[in-house]
Amino acid sequence: MxxxxxxxxxxxxxxxxxxxxxxxxxxxxxxxxxxxxxxxxxxxxxxxxxxxxxxxxxxxxxxxxxxxxxxxxxxxxxxxxxxxxxxxxxxGSANGVLTVTVSPAFAAKWLLPRIDRFQAAWPETDVRLDTSLKLLDFVAQGIDIGVRYGTGSWPGLTAHKLMDEELYPVCSPVLLQNSRRLRKPADLAGQTLIHDQSVESHAGFATWDAWLDAAGVKDVATKRGLRINNSAAVLQAAIDGHGVALARSVMASDDLAAGRLVRLFPEVALTSALAYYVVYRPECGALPKLIAFRDWLVGEASAA
The missing domain is CATH 1.10.10.10 (Winged helix-like DNA-binding domain superfamily/Winged helix DNA-binding domain)
Known part of the structure; x- marks a missing residue:
């Protein structure tokens, strides 16, 4: 040629x-x-x-x-x-910039507290984090890899499951200490419920109604309460004592471990139909920097 x-x-x-x-x-x-x-x-x-x-x-x-x-x-x-x-x-190089897309809440509550470990292991790779709730076009936006929450099917992308997720009520230790009635799920009737609306439009996303059904509770009103369209802000509202939040386990894990939140009624188990997936274009699956970041994500998820 x-x-x-x-x-x-x-x-x-x-x-x-x-x-x-x-x-x-x-x-x-x-x-x-x-x-x-x-x-x-x-x-x-x-x-x-x-x-x-x-x-x-x-x-x-x-x-x-x-x-x-x-x-x-x-x-x-x-x-x-x-x-x-x-x-x-x-x-094709392990050097340079790796562009990663995740939701703002996933970045704040899970990825950013851990990203130093990737940078220490791969100092020649600079991570550019694109936080968005929108399903970005990987080619048009120059995205290398991302983490998405859903059922695992996105046209044009390879998806590997990263983490499943549970849903359960959480509140601040102060609220639990001051409340005389938070011993059983039915006691939620006297509390302000905090609703996560960030992915409420996703088919299969579990809401307070689904958790209360799993708990066998019928008389708790779910139409009222505090509604927030960011999962990190939902947890912060609970930490600040504004009510009881229906937490997503991946988002809440560090706050629970640090004692900022307390899980209520652990005897009630509700697994989400949605999960976290690592996604990337099939033609990029062999790139060294992408493989490194994907394997690091899997290792962090396994350790968590």
Whole structure:
């Protein structure tokens, strides 16, 4: 395969056509307008045909010729493919940046308290954390790997289960100490319930109604209470004594271990139908930095 000739000249031509100006193209490519003009003229000389109708008046000083207009879509597509190829080359190294997407709550309550251990083991890899509840496009957003909460099926992504999850009530030790009636699940009727609405729209997400059904309790009103759309904030509200939260075990584990929260009624077990999964594009599964981070996540989850 022959290498494309005049690559810099084609970049200058494409930018000039897009901006209809040598000066604007020069600003984008960080060179002088004279250098842009010289590159375009060299390409025209090599092709033996002009690429622009040049005008010293009017709103647009440069107007691509008909043949240039026909060629521009292919040239732009070619540059897009070149950029993608360069990204593939960068991905193949254990060095550089690893872009990870997780939810804000998972980052705050699980990943960030542990991330130092990955950085100590892989100091040549810089982690860029993208915290979002949205299902990001891994290609468009430059995402290498992520952790998602759901049933394990996302189009275009390989998913490995990382952790299952239980749901159970928690409260602050102070609230438990001050409450005279928190000895059995039915006693929740006298408490402010804190509801996690962050993933309430997910089919299969267990709510207070599901936990109370598992506990065999019928007379606790669940329509009222404090509703929060962030799992970390749900736990913080419980830590601050604002009520009893239905906690997700992965999120609450460190707070329970530190004594900031107390689990209530451990005799009632409710496993979520949803779980945490490590996800990435199939074609990236052999990249060293991705493998390193995936294996580290699995090891941390096993230890937890």
């Amino acid at each position: 022959k290498s494309p000739v005049y690559l810099n000249a084609m970049r200058a031509f494409e930018a000039s056509a897009r901006h209809q100006s040598f000066s604007a193209a020069a600003l984008e490519l960080n060179v002088t307008p004279a250098a842009i003009g010289q590159l375009v003229r060299s390409l025209e000389d090599w092709l033996g045909t002009p690429l622009f109708h040049r005008s010293s008046s009017g709103r647009a000083g440069l107007v691509p010729t008909e043949v240039a207009q026909r060629a521009l879509p292919d040239i732009r597509a070619g540059f897009d493919r070149l950029n993608l190829g360069l990204s593939r080359l960068k991905e």
